[in-house]
Amino acid sequence: MEMVRVTNLKKKYGDFTAVDDISFDIRKDEIFGFLGPNGAGKTSTINMIIGLSRPTAGDITVDGIDVRKQTKKAQAIMGIVADESNLYNEMDGFDNLCFCAALYGMKKEEREPKARKLLEEFKLTDAGKRPFKAYSKGMRRKLTIAAALIHSPRVLFLDEPTTGIDVESSRHIRNMIVDLKKKGTTIFLTTHYIEEAERICDRIAFIAKGRIVATGTVPELMESIAHGHTIRFITDEINEDIADEVQFCFKESKVSIRSDRSLVMESDNRISLLPVMEFFRDKGIRVYEAQELRPSLEDVFVKLTGIESSTLEETEEKSIGQ
Amino acid sequence: MKSWIAFWNILKKDIEKYYLKPPNISWGIIFPLSWTLMQLIRSPGKNVLELLPGLIAMSVLFGTTSMLAVTITFERSGRSFERLLLAPISLSTMVLAKIAGTIVFGMFNAFVPVLFASFFINLSGVKWGVLILAVLLIAITSSLMGLLIAVSAEQVFEAQTFSNFFRFPMLFLCGLFIPISSLPVFLRPISYCLPLTYGTDILRGAIIEANTLSPALCFALLLAFSAILFLICRYNINRKWIL
Numbered sequence: 428m429e430m431v432r433v434t435n436l437k438k439k440y441g442d443f444t445a446v447d448d449i450s451f452d453i454r455k456d457e458i459f460g461f462l463g464p465n466g467a468g469k470t471s472t473i474n475m476i477i478g479l480s481r482p483t484a485g486d487i488t489v490d491g492i493d494v495r496k497q498t499k500k501a502q503a504i505m506g507i508v509a510d511e512s513n514l515y516n517e518m519d520g521f522d523n524l525c526f527c528a529a530l531y532g533m534k535k536e537e538r539e540p541k542a543r544k545l546l547e548e549f550k551l552t553d554a555g556k557r558p559f560k561a562y563s564k565g566m567r568r569k570l571t572i573a574a575a576l577i578h579s580p581r582v583l584f585l586d587e588p589t590t591g592i593d594v595e596s597s598r599h600i601r602n603m604i605v606d607l608k609k610k611g612t613t614i615f616l617t618t619h620y621i622e623e624a625e626r627i628c629d630r631i632a633f634i635a636k637g638r639i640v641a642t643g644t645v646p647e648l649m650e651s652i653a654h655g656h657t658i659r660f661i662t663d664e665i666n667e668d669i670a671d672e673v674q675f676c677f678k679e680s681k682v683s684i685r686s687d688r689s690l691v692m693e694s695d696n697r698i699s700l701l702p703v704m705e706f707f708r709d710k711g712i713r714v715y716e717a718q719e720l721r722p723s724l725e726d727v728f729v730k731l732t733g734i735e736s737s738t739l740e741e742t743e744e745k746s747i748g749q
Numbered sequence: 750m751k752s753w754i755a756f757w758n759i760l761k762k763d764i765e766k767y768y769l770k771p772p773n774i775s776w777g778i779i780f781p782l783s784w785t786l787m788q789l790i791r792s793p794g795k796n797v798l799e800l801l802p803g804l805i806a807m808s809v810l811f812g813t814t815s816m817l818a819v820t821i822t823f824e825r826s827g828r829s830f831e832r833l834l835l836a837p838i839s840l841s842t843m844v845l846a847k848i849a850g851t852i853v854f855g856m857f858n859a860f861v862p863v864l865f866a867s868f869f870i871n872l873s874g875v876k877w878g879v880l881i882l883a884v885l886l887i888a889i890t891s892s893l894m895g896l897l898i899a900v901s902a903e904q905v906f907e908a909q910t911f912s913n914f915f916r917f918p919m920l921f922l923c924g925l926f927i928p929i930s931s932l933p934v935f936l937r938p939i940s941y942c943l944p945l946t947y948g949t950d951i952l953r954g955a956i957i958e959a960n961t962l963s964p965a966l967c968f969a970l971l972l973a974f975s976a977i978l979f980l981i982c983r984y985n986i987n988r989k990w991i992l
Binding site: 477478479499500502503505507509511513514515516517518526527529530531532533534 | 750751752754755757758759762766824827828829831832833834835836837838839
């Protein structure tokens with residue numbers, strides 16, 4: 428069953444189309460990743476779903492609630508983590524959590540134990556009485572996520588949750604996202620980290636220039652560009668003559684030597700290993716490793732979006748630099 | 750009940766984190782006190798009682814407009830204001846909660862010159878009920894004007910500049926310094942479009958019985974201004990901050 432349903436969503440700012448007629452569903456209790464470079468339309472999409480921006484066209488429902496018509500009712504079941512930490516600098520961690528809980532109508536006797544529990548879960552108990560402005564970037568991010576969870580939302584929206592924070596905090600946040608999913612929270616995550624999406628998302632949508640170019644699980648996305656079979660051999664001796672001989676014996680395959688001096692065989696059909704191994708044995712060549720090469724999610728992204736992965740890396744570096 | 754919890758906590762947070770901070774308390778005391786002293790030094794022969802309506806009105810106007818415009822612009826630039834827009838509370842509750850703190854602060858400002866004046870003059874003839882109601886309505890309309898400024902400003906310094914752009918002409922046109930009847934004919938209609946004109950007229954009536962308009966009419970007009978400004982603020986927030 429779908430927790431979030433987006434249909435023909437469009438957002439225009441004057442002549443510029445930020446989101447161009449996109450549709451997707453997020454199933455209950457799944458982690459749905461929205462992957463794309465900066466300016467692809469990720470934040471515009473999330474802002475329309477959470478009710479911070481009005482769609483030019485299209486429909487959005489969250490747990491069956493029409494977000495355009497009943498924005499406040501829908502917001503009551505959402506937890507929202509913006510791309511920048513947006514808590515109150517002048518308040519301490521505990522008070523920030525209690526204040527956010529109060530915005531959702533939680534009584535003092537409910538919000539204070541919940542705030543303490545979340546501080547403990549996020550390993551922020553010691554920092555609970557420190558002002559938010561004194562927090563490190565990773566701590567700020569964690570407290571912002573804790574604030575989004577204070578009212579136990581059914582669906583959590585995370586906009587670039589690990590951008591620009593240290594490795595340990597990123598790891599903690601990723602583990603926490605997976606735990607939340609296990610506890611039954613549906614998660615919508617935007618990111619430009621391919622590895623992050625691959626590691627934790629159940630399904631991923633690639634977005635580029637305001638359009639969704641592909642949606643599916645990681646294996647489904649990989650399958651969409653994978654064809655044939657590729658095997659890489661690492662041997663003790665390899666040269667052009669040997670490669671030519673392999674090519675001559677295995678005409679169905681395309682044989683090449685890579686810069687790391689490994690031999691690669693590509694074929695439209697599955698490659699049977701035994702004849703190849705026998706060939707090497709007959710030639711007195713030792714084989715140390717035979718590895719099947721599969722396209723990475725990055726290869727899929729590059730192929731489907733036409734955007735070089737270096738563009739994503741640049742945006743990652745910029746974000747970290749900021 | 751849930752809206753009330755949100756309303757109360759927004760108000761409490763604003764009072765604790767903004768209005769009860771030492772710089773703001775000192776501003777709330779020093780500013781009205783300076784106005785009062787300035788007027789007393791400038792017009793030594795004048796009865797302090799005659800100066801009081803103007804001093805009260807100015808204190809409320811300056812206290813409310815700058816505070817709300819600056820605090821909201823500050824919260825917007827830090828993006829914490831987004832939390833309020835994303836909370837499951839109506840825009841009306843949010844607007845009321847944000848202006849409530851400023852109204853309290855503005856009323857506190859208003860009574861600084863009154864307290865100061867009480868050392869010099871006998872205030873037994875003042876109609877306190879009418880005065881408090883007038884101060885409340887001036888504080889409401891001024892706070893809403895501060896909110897209107899906040900919707901138009903992107904930065905704190907812009908909010909301050911816009912506030913002055915509004916406030917100073919208003920002070921000169923509302924009949925505080927120059928009676929409206931002495932203003933050039935083409936400026937008089939503007940005077941009657943300003944809520945402060947009616948607020949100061951009620952204050953004059955309550956303090957020195959020198960009002961020119963019916964208090965009932967002034968109260969009705971101030972209520973109408975409050976309702977219209979509230980609706981404009983709500984509309985503008987909806988239009989400008991939910992893109």
